[in-house]
Amino acid sequence: xxxxxxxxxxxxxxxxxxxxxxxxxxxxxxxxxxxxxxxxxxxxxxxxxxxxxxxxxxxxxxxxxxxxxxxxxxxxxxxxxxxxxxxxxxxxxxxxxxxxxxxxxxxxxxxxxxxxxxxxxxxxxxxxxxxxxxxxxxxxxxxxxxxxxxxxxxxxxxxx
Amino acid sequence: xxxxxxxxxxxxxxxxxxxxxxxxxxxxxxxxxxxxxxxxxxxxxxxxxxxxxxxxxxxxxxxxxxxxxxxxxxxxxxxxxxxxxxxxxxxxxxxxxxxxxxxxxxxxxxxxxxxxxxxxxxxxxxxxxxxxxxxxxxxxxxxxxxxxxxxxxxxxxxxx
Numbered sequence: 143x144x145x146x147x148x149x150x151x152x153x154x155x156x157x158x159x160x161x162x163x164x165x166x167x168x169x170x171x172x173x174x175x176x177x178x179x180x181x182x183x184x185x186x187x188x189x190x191x192x193x194x195x196x197x198x199x200x201x202x203x204x205x206x207x208x209x210x211x212x213x214x215x216x217x218x219x220x221x222x223x224x225x226x227x228x229x230x231x232x233x234x235x236x237x238x239x240x241x242x243x244x245x246x247x248x249x250x251x252x253x254x255x256x257x258x259x260x261x262x263x264x265x266x267x268x269x270x271x272x273x274x275x276x277x278x279x280x281x282x283x284x285x286x287x288x289x290x291x292x293x294x295x296x297x298x299x300x301x302x
Numbered sequence: 303x304x305x306x307x308x309x310x311x312x313x314x315x316x317x318x319x320x321x322x323x324x325x326x327x328x329x330x331x332x333x334x335x336x337x338x339x340x341x342x343x344x345x346x347x348x349x350x351x352x353x354x355x356x357x358x359x360x361x362x363x364x365x366x367x368x369x370x371x372x373x374x375x376x377x378x379x380x381x382x383x384x385x386x387x388x389x390x391x392x393x394x395x396x397x398x399x400x401x402x403x404x405x406x407x408x409x410x411x412x413x414x415x416x417x418x419x420x421x422x423x424x425x426x427x428x429x430x431x432x433x434x435x436x437x438x439x440x441x442x443x444x445x446x447x448x449x450x451x452x453x454x455x456x457x458x459x460x461x462x
Contacts, residue, residue: 169390173333173344184333184380220344
């Protein structure tokens with residue numbers, strides 16, 4: 143007999159896993175609909191959770207995914223890398239649904255460069271712009287049989 | 303001065319990188335539009351390139367992403383994991399745009415289980431079903447400044 147509703151209630155363990163995934167995050171996969179082609183696409187982008195600023199990214203205006211962020215349409219982020227060994231599908235990861243909002247990158251400069259010092263090579267290039275992801279809900283997969291849906295209240299910590 | 307058209311012509315190096323990324327692939331990130339909510343979402347799924355079968359996945363009918371595959375609408379796959387050290391955005395990865403097509407999983411059984419023996423635990427569960435991804439085009443990112451667009455002819459090798 144297998145369960146048809148695989149979601150558990152969000153509990154302290156789930157919150158701790160989410161905190162760890164987003165706290166350790168330095169990049170993730172952006173899933174978006176290409177505004178020109180109207181088909182789904184995906185890119186790896188730099189993302190940080192900077193408390194006080196929320197979930198933020200820095201992208202080039204020349205990148206294929208940037209028009210989707212500029213459109214303000216909802217997108218998704220997959221965060222959480224598998225270990226290099228073992229079954230990748232048992233590694234915790236989270237799908238965040240979010241709206242991208244343009245922000246002033248100068249506000250992020252110090253905390254961003256503290257976390258990702260190598261991006262100092264391009265942070266100040268004029269084509270690099272910043273966005274905040276305002277999360278609407280999230281699906282946390284802690285491995286087979288450990289799935290949780292986070293609502294807006296559960297995500298308030300990461301919203302700014 | 304920075305380039306505004308960052309794409310290079312597909313050459314032998316690009317083909318070799320693509321062959322390596324897809325040949326080593328055991329999982330990737332599926333980017334799709336959720337048919338119920340009409341918003342982009344993303345999941346990590348098992349994917350293999352099985353010559354003679356193409357780019358194939360095995361998913362549970364209970365998974366959140368499976369209705370999108372069953373819809374037959376275009377989706378995208380991001381393949382290529384960053385190294386655990388260094389800048390994740392310099393690691394080669396490819397975004398494939400593709401149409402998911404249902405296939406008979408029994409045809410994949412031997413080659414799939416040879417590559418992913420641990421999935422023998424659930425391969426025969428009745429809710430697990432298989433799809434082939436028919437690729438339409440692909441964006442190969444070999445690191446900063448090394449970007450290539452693959453068209454249908456460039457992808458014929460991976461189509462079956």
